[in-house]
Each structure stands twice: as structure tokens, then as C-alpha cells.
Amino acid sequence: MEDCLFCKIIKGEIPSSKVYEDDMCYAFNDIDPKAPTHFLVIPKEHIPSAAAITPENSVYVAHIFEVIAKLAKEKGMDKGFRVVSNCGESAGQSVFHLHFHVMSGRDFTWPAG
Numbered sequence: 638m639e640d641c642l643f644c645k646i647i648k649g650e651i652p653s654s655k656v657y658e659d660d661m662c663y664a665f666n667d668i669d670p671k672a673p674t675h676f677l678v679i680p681k682e683h684i685p686s687a688a689a690i691t692p693e694n695s696v697y698v699a700h701i702f703e704v705i706a707k708l709a710k711e712k713g714m715d716k717g718f719r720v721v722s723n724c725g726e727s728a729g730q731s732v733f734h735l736h737f738h739v740m741s742g743r744d745f746t747w748p749a750g
């Protein structure tokens with residue numbers, strides 16, 4: 638997607654603070670962190686949101702969760718972490734390229750904050 642911010646980040650057209658990369662996904666620190674550790678993991682294929690996950694592209698989601706588990710171990714996030722994917726404007730999605738927020742380093746409340 639030519640005008641997608643996260644597609645541009647994947648292509649290196651917009652700078653980002655890389656956390657991890659492989660052939661299927663890219664992880665980078667959130668520019669406006671909501672926790673001491675806050676990074677985003679995105680598929681390299683443009684999928685607009687969680688509402689657009691299909692049998693054809695769900696392999697990216699499975700892979701991303703494997704990567705999240707690996708990064709959580711490597712980063713010592715053993716006290717716990719939160720994974721969030723906002724889907725749709727009313728849920729707070731502001732970038733329409735599927736992404737998983739991974740946050741750690743503080744206590745979280747539920748359902749908000």
C-alpha cells in the first residue's frame with residue numbers, strides 16, 4: 638500500500654527504531670510509548686486490521702505471536718506483558734495496517750489502561 642505509514646516503515650522510507658525483523662514481520666518501538674517497554678509487531682504483508690484476517694493470511698498472525706513469545710523471553714518480560722490490537726476507529730485504531738502492541742514494565746489495569 639503506497640500511502641500506508643507502516644508499509645513505508647517496513648520499506649525503510651520512514652525511520653524507525655527496529656526491535657526485530659524476519660521475512661514475515663517487523664517489530665519496532667512505538668514512537669509514543671504507553672509503558673516502559675512498548676513495541677509494535679507488524680506483518681510484512683499489508684493487512685488493514687484484525688477484521689481482515691483470513692485463512693490465507695492468518696499464518697502471519699501465528700508467526701507474529703511466536704515472535705512475541707521469543708522477544709518476551711529475550712527481553713526478560715517474565716513478570717508479564719500485554720498484547721493489544723485495536724481494530725477500527727471506535728476501538729482506537731489510528732494506523733490501518735495490522736499491528737500488535739506489546740507492552741511491559743508496569744502493572745496494567747483491565748479493561749482500560
Ligand code: AMP
Binds near residue numbers: 669670723
Ligand atoms: P493504534 O492507535 O492502535 O492504531 O496504534 C498505532 C501506533 O502507532 C500508536 O501507538 C502510535 O504511537 C504508533 N506510531 C505512529 N507513528 C509511528 C512511527 N512513525 N513510529 C513508531 N510508532 C508510530
